[in-house]
Amino acid sequence: MSLLLPDAGLLFWMLLAFGVVFFVLYKYGFPIITSMIDARKQYIDEALKGAKEANEKIANIERQCNGLVEEARLKQMEILREATAAREQIIKEAREKADAETAKIIAEAKCEIERQREDAMNAVREEAAKVAMAVAEKILRRELSSPQSQEEYIARLVDETRDELKAKEGK
Numbered sequence: 001m002s003l004l005l006p007d008a009g010l011l012f013w014m015l016l017a018f019g020v021v022f023f024v025l026y027k028y029g030f031p032i033i034t035s036m037i038d039a040r041k042q043y044i045d046e047a048l049k050g051a052k053e054a055n056e057k058i059a060n061i062e063r064q065c066n067g068l069v070e071e072a073r074l075k076q077m078e079i080l081r082e083a084t085a086a087r088e089q090i091i092k093e094a095r096e097k098a099d100a101e102t103a104k105i106i107a108e109a110k111c112e113i114e115r116q117r118e119d120a121m122n123a124v125r126e127e128a129a130k131v132a133m134a135v136a137e138k139i140l141r142r143e144l145s146s147p148q149s150q151e152e153y154i155a156r157l158v159d160e161t162r163d164e165l166k167a168k169e170g171k
Helices: 008-143 147-170
Strands: none
16 A cells, blocks of 8 residues: 555544544534524624614713703803893992982082081171171260260161162162
8 A cells, every 4th residue: 555545444434433523523512512602693792782772872871961061051151141131230220329329428518518608608697797786886886975966867867767668669
């Protein structure tokens, strides 16, 4: 025999060993291997399905989050608008109150000035009247020292008073 050609007995025993190994593998090994492959395939399919669901949930949560962010932004803008309006209203009311208070203070100051002016005028009048009375008293004492001059002075005053009354009645 030659080195390149196998012997018939060797070939038979090799085929028989291969057949026994193939049968044992077919009967016991392949079902386990195929069941493991099927289980792995099922695990991968479930993982892909779970990943797809997780992606959908994430996308849904992201949409909700964007909606909440937009809603919060709108609420923030509304609150800022309301705060600005309230600030403007407070400033307006404060200005109006300050203007009214200023007008009140000015009116009171004018009244006080007028009252003080009246008081000063009355004081000046009183002082002038006292001075005039004192001067008149001194003049009358000197001029009316005699009874004849007193009668002449009284007659002159009566005439002047009568003339003044006639002039007032004529108007």
